[in-house]
Ligand SMILES: Nc1ncnc2c1ncn2[C@@H]1O[C@H](COP(=O)(O)OP(=O)(O)O)[C@@H](O)[C@H]1O
């Protein structure tokens with residue numbers, strides 16, 4: 001039996017109006033991402049990764065084309081269904097962490113569960129367990145500003161996992177982290193992907209991601225340049241890293 | 247394939263919004279104080295002008311002859327000045343309060359976008375800001391009223407002495423106080439609710455992206 005597609009985009013275009021001039025950011029993206037895959041969307045800054053991330057995550061509407069999450073056309077959803085989808089089906093991770101500043105690590109992780117209708121006690125227990133999993137069991141009561149960037153991103157990962165989503169979308173999750181911390185975050189994501197079977201889609205230009213990805217989708221100027229699977233990537237890694245070093 | 251893949255997000259009871267807005271005000275206590283102070287200042291200014299007017303009118307009606315004559319001599323001037331001062335203080339009060347609330351909410355646009363990513367309904371976000379602005383508005387307005395009345399009473403006491411206590415226009419001042427509290431709370435709520443509503447209606451991507 002072929003694996004089910006968890007995300008499918010058909011001819012997704014997005015343009016922004018800059019004054020009277022339209023800026024075409026996505027120029028027709030066709031993608032199929034399977035359940036349990038670890039996908040990296042690679043491309044230079046400004047190529048449209050974040051914009052694509054927003055389309056796939058139901059955080060913005062495409063100008064043209066369709067996005068299917070688990071075979072459901074998300075353009076057809078009403079506000080309540082969309083909120084449910086964002087709450088239950090998708091976990092989001094941002095480059096800037098986007099934790100709620102007034103809430104402790106624990107409360108941040110509890111929030112999506114509260115929105116999902118879980119009781120406070122159940123949410124607290126589960127949030128504690130998740131923070132343990134990401135290695136922050138000892139910092140549950142700290143506020144984001146009391147945590148390092150890497151620790152904040154771990155909280156964000158725990159938060160993204162809160163409602164056992166089918167998909168984790170991560171937009172440059174290592175973009176604000178140093179090399180070593182970035183690597184730890186990547187490994188953590190890979191672990192979650194293996195253990196929980198959650199599909200991971202990261203937009204990134206961090207070449208460290210290549211190692212762990214099942215497939216890499218290269219985009220340039222709002223179009224898919226090429227898609228590579230794991231076997232081809234491993235050959236390429238040395239090449240690209242050599243390039244970067246040179 | 248499963249039958250129902252997508253469900254509808256449930257509305258949270260008001261209790262959750264109350265808890266969350268309380269926590270927010272507690273943690274951002276300094277912030278809450280500053281916002282409340284801007285409301286307090288606006289309302290204190292308005293209320294001191296209104297109280298001054300109430301004293302003057304009371305002196306004209308119930309005061310001793312010599313003060314009455316003195317005040318009646320330029321009654322026209324007094325009345326124009328009163329109208330002018332009230333209008334000015336209303337303006338200052340409105341601009342001050344609405345501005346403070348607008349700023350405090352727009353700087354939280356990213357937070358609003360993030361909460362929507364986590365599954366918050368627009369309604370919940372509006373509730374959150376409604377509760378916070380109500381608390382700021384009521385506390386700031388009441389404190390502002392008391393400070394305005396107190397200041398003006400002291401000023402008139404110094405000028406006219408114990409006579410002021412005898413002619414103290416309690417009814418009128420209470421009426422002005424009620425109006426000022428209503429106005430201050432209304433302005434605070436409008437000033438917060440409008441930007442909160444706009445941010446909650448935005449696509450989350452846009453709300454997060456919007457830097458203020
Ligand atoms: N809301 C927006 N309004 C106008 N232009 C935008 C908006 N979002 C993105 N862009 C533009 O689209 C292009 C791609 O942006 P983005 O998707 O953020 O790229 P990446 O994440 O790959 O760096 C950039 O030129 C950016 O300025």
Ligand SMILES: [Mg+2]
Nearest residue numbers: 049050171172
């Ligand atoms: Mg980006």
